[in-house]
Amino acid sequence: MQAAFMHGLRGRYKSTAEEHGNGNMAFKALLALLTVTSAVLAAPQDVTAANKVSCGGGRVAGHAQCCKWYDVLDDIQKNLFDGGECGEEVHESLRLTFHDAIGFSLSAQREGKFGGGGADGSIMAFAEIETKFHANNGVDEIIEAQRPFALNHSVSFGDFIQFAGAVGVSNCGGGPRLQFLAGRSNSSKAAPDGTVPEPFDSTDKILARMGDAGFSPSEVVDLLASHSVAAQDHVDASIPGTPFDSTPSTFDAQFFVETLLKGTLFPGNGSNQGEVQSPLHGEFRLQSDFELARDPRTACEWQSFITDHSSMVRKFEAAMAKLAVLGHDPRTLIDCSDVIPQPKGAKSNVAVLPAGKHRADIQASCHQTPFPTLKTAPGPETSIPPVPPS
Ligand code: HEM
Ligand SMILES: *[C@@H]1O[C@H](CO)[C@@H](O)[C@H](O)[C@H]1NC(C)=O
Ligand SMILES: *[C@@H]1O[C@H](CO)[C@@H](O)[C@H](O)[C@H]1NC(C)=O
Ligand SMILES: *[C@@H]1O[C@H](CO)[C@@H](O)[C@H](O)[C@H]1NC(C)=O
Numbered sequence: 001m002q003a004a005f006m007h008g009l010r011g012r013y014k015s016t017a018e019e020h021g022n023g024n025m026a027f028k029a030l031l032a033l034l035t036v037t038s039a040v041l042a043a044p045q046d047v048t049a050a051n052k053v054s055c056g057g058g059r060v061a062g063h064a065q066c067c068k069w070y071d072v073l074d075d076i077q078k079n080l081f082d083g084g085e086c087g088e089e090v091h092e093s094l095r096l097t098f099h100d101a102i103g104f105s106l107s108a109q110r111e112g113k114f115g116g117g118g119a120d121g122s123i124m125a126f127a128e129i130e131t132k133f134h135a136n137n138g139v140d141e142i143i144e145a146q147r148p149f150a151l152n153h154s155v156s157f158g159d160f161i162q163f164a165g166a167v168g169v170s171n172c173g174g175g176p177r178l179q180f181l182a183g184r185s186n187s188s189k190a191a192p193d194g195t196v197p198e199p200f201d202s203t204d205k206i207l208a209r210m211g212d213a214g215f216s217p218s219e220v221v222d223l224l225a226s227h228s229v230a231a232q233d234h235v236d237a238s239i240p241g242t243p244f245d246s247t248p249s250t251f252d253a254q255f256f257v258e259t260l261l262k263g264t265l266f267p268g269n270g271s272n273q274g275e276v277q278s279p280l281h282g283e284f285r286l287q288s289d290f291e292l293a294r295d296p297r298t299a300c301e302w303q304s305f306i307t308d309h310s311s312m313v314r315k316f317e318a319a320m321a322k323l324a325v326l327g328h329d330p331r332t333l334i335d336c337s338d339v340i341p342q343p344k345g346a347k348s349n350v351a352v353l354p355a356g357k358h359r360a361d362i363q364a365s366c367h368q369t370p371f372p373t374l375k376t377a378p379g380p381e382t383s384i385p386p387v388p389p390s
Contacts (some may be wrong), residue, residue, distance in 0.1 A: 018077035036189040066336035086249040090168035099166035103191025104326040117190035118327020121157025126190035135196035137234045158184035162324045174346030175251035179321045186285040187249035199274030199286040220314040228255040231387045236268040241386035242284040256305045259293040282384035301364035307372045309349045356381030
């Protein structure tokens, strides 16, 4: 059902994207391609084959210790991600990379206190403590789904969580190819409560918390590209699987345009803490996303991605590379990024207005740059079916 629907939706977007095909767009696309190509060539994981070790089956890696991750890859693609989908387990695995890693505090460190060990696997090792924190509502399911894989392959919980998130999001069309460094210690301490932002927190509070982990306001926006492949289960528990944009299996920029549309309805039965009105039937809007989209500190970064999917991906990759090593000295880890699959490319570099929406429905919030002119997806008003549990 979902696959068929997504296919249909992508089909529609594709035809819209093709209408953009004037000379200027084609030139921009070519430029973007060249940029991507040179970035790939320059990436450390793509050194010449001479520096690689063979892992068998035509697979290579930068270091012999990376080979075992190919076994983990095959196992989780088949048995955790339903054969390589960008579905619920992928979304939850990506969320888990954040909830484990953000247990980290520079200010606590300066005061000589323990503010969490960062991307250390503590959320899995001390699940009985950390999953009771309000902001971690729902992560218990993916922790228990992942745990047997980590144990079976004798890899640390911290490594496994970041690996699963990186592999998972590579299954999403237009997705990033995240760096993966291996070698995190398996010993950790439970993070204290209060490190994970809540959707009902003020923007000041969210930016301060993220700043305390080392992220600028722009980098918070960059990380929130993750909400392009995301749904909620627990803010309104009566409508689990309600996504944050119309294309929850595609890592596109629709999230950034749809969060700027005027809110008109609640997809469920009323307002919940951390929820505000959304613009589309079947779409959920977090209060935090609504506010970050409109705050002067973050609105321009937010708007910039609407017409620049490649920038969104590049910046997400950079911010995730920071997130994944919080609490670690990356020089002590081994670069096993070769193991992360190359995602399928994006259908278009530019987002569209959902069918039935107009420029007048946009609450443009970046004062430096005019809101871009976008195509509107053809057809009846967009309405989104829930992501089915798998
Ligand atoms: C900055 C503040 C953030 C807030 C307030 C926030 C809040 C939330 C909330 C409330 C949900 C719904 C959970 C549920 O009801 O099941 C959610 C889902 C999600 N979040 Fe965030 N989030 C933030 C940042 C991030 C970051 C940095 C990432 C990853 C890098 C991330 C990845 C995800 C993903 C992938 C989901 C979907 C999970 C699923 O579909 O099962 N979030 N987020
Ligand atoms: C453990 O991993 C091996 C392959 O590496 C696989 O054949 C086996 O089914 C896995 N066992 C569990 C319990 O996941
Ligand atoms: C990691 O620690 C957990 C306990 O928190 C343990 O059950 C698991 O076997 C350890 N894994 C490795 C690879 O040492
Ligand atoms: C919304 O739905 C939930 C779960 O079905 C129910 O418990 C709650 O009472 C409902 N609230 C309203 C306002 O209808």
